[in-house]
Amino acid sequence: MTAAETPLDNPSRTFGRAWEDIRNGFRQRDLWGHLGWQDIKQRYRRSVIGPLWITLSMAVTATGLGLLYSQLLGAPIGTFLPYLTVGFIVWQFILGCVTEGTETFIANEGLIKHLPAPLSVYALRTVWRLTLMMAHNLLVYVIVLAIFFGDLTTPGYIISTPGQPQPGLDWSVLMAIPAFFVLAINGVWVALLFGVISTRYRDIPQVIGALINLAFFGTPIVWTPDLLSRFGGGDWRVLIAELNPIYHFLQIMRAPLIGNTQSWHHWAVVGGITIIGWLLALVAMRNYRARVPYWV
Template identity: 45%
Template sequence: MNRHSHWLVEQFRSGLTREQAAAAFQDLQSGLQRYQLWAVLGLYEIKQRYRRSRIGPLWITLSMGIFIGALGLLYGAILGQPLSEYMPYLAAGFLVWTFISSAVVEGAEVFLNAGGVIKQLNAPLSTYVYRLVWGNLIIFLHNLLIFITLALWFQVEVGLPTLFVIPGLMLLAINAVWIGLLLGLLSARFRDIPLMLKSGIQLIFFITPVIWSPDMLPGRPLLLTANPFYHMVEIVRAPLLGVMPSIASLMIVVAIAVIGCAMSLLFYSVYRWRIAYWV
């Protein structure tokens, strides 16, 4: 165990108290109650990215649509898949993947990017995590126009399973919150973590069935079952395509949410007060 890890463990053992846990929970609750603040900040941040553009945030959807179209034509031909099936599959999976990968990569920098504001504004630290998740949800819903267009064009069947998009997206949002809290805290202390995640998430993209489907990998179910990102993608992608998500995927994502929330709350209870000094 290196010096930094040993220090972190010792601080954790000596710092976890009932009072700190209560304060951390209060921070999460107070931040959630300030929904007007983080909702406005999330919208403002998106507008700022395109403030001098003529079409504004529509650039998000336009660029994503062009990318999905080019990727679909290329990989559809390479993999020998009919476009009527492959394009909606790719669009649904890529939109969900973008939300998940943004939660990981941007979540790791959530406190670092807000360092100046954290030192000046007396607001719950969880506010910045809620702002990030809310902003990514807006972008996801914005980009959903791409899938809707393709679904109408290729006549994707819509039925009762489609309604499961809502609970699936809620589960992803809950996971995005604990990911932002935990990775944001750790990255504030160890600055190499965001760089490692940016490299690692690219590798995970290729081993997760986003541009390829699970039936292209027969005989290797462990590669899918052991990949939590596959299950996260599947609980929203499947309903978008008019198919019920598997019970196994739902249970795995729920388990990830429960374990992740508990773990992030423990770390947040001990180190929350140090974040302002680390950033």
């Protein structure tokens, strides 16, 4: 190798190539769409009710924890159970993007070595599979909404005591659609970035798996930020929730689905994280995209 042939001069290590990989991945939606469907079918092959196990599992978890924590926190079941149910549904999607995203390229080792496809196809496959699972889980939301519709449409309802009055469910529920689109877009860069890093450092999935459990308890899913005011001490306690980036992603979708006050600062935080995350993913794809087939 001559002095001019340094790694930085490698024509495959450019942002143009990285962006082309991502763009071509989105274009091959037939491929990652088919692979995602096959993942769901394979997981529940020979099962009596098939993918409905996803819905049943979510329903049992949300109902059990909702009944338990509503009693422990002294919260009205009619508003707390929908709050917890939607929180769990969105959390499961975020959790899947992070944990399964780290395994995106490792799990697709055979296809990467034998199928000439953009690497981004496998990240999109992961997010599409999680989208299908979320669609099944939303059936639980529809049932809970039908049961507690009167509670959620009452202006000024509270989720827990003490709590801030909420405006109630209205046509702003449609804001959940762009919110999920933003979640999915973030899921792709998470799978790309963590997927590339994890192929090189195989301890990363275990580290993230351990930290994500801590993140669950630190995120307002089975508790509400309003409960922090019970302990006094000033507004600094609100930072426990506000400094948690997962909370903002959770809230942009949960708030419209249950008629909560929608604060645009959540969208601002999510927008900033989206931009930074995609920039980091592009850097990772630029520098290490060509090495992933060797690392897996």
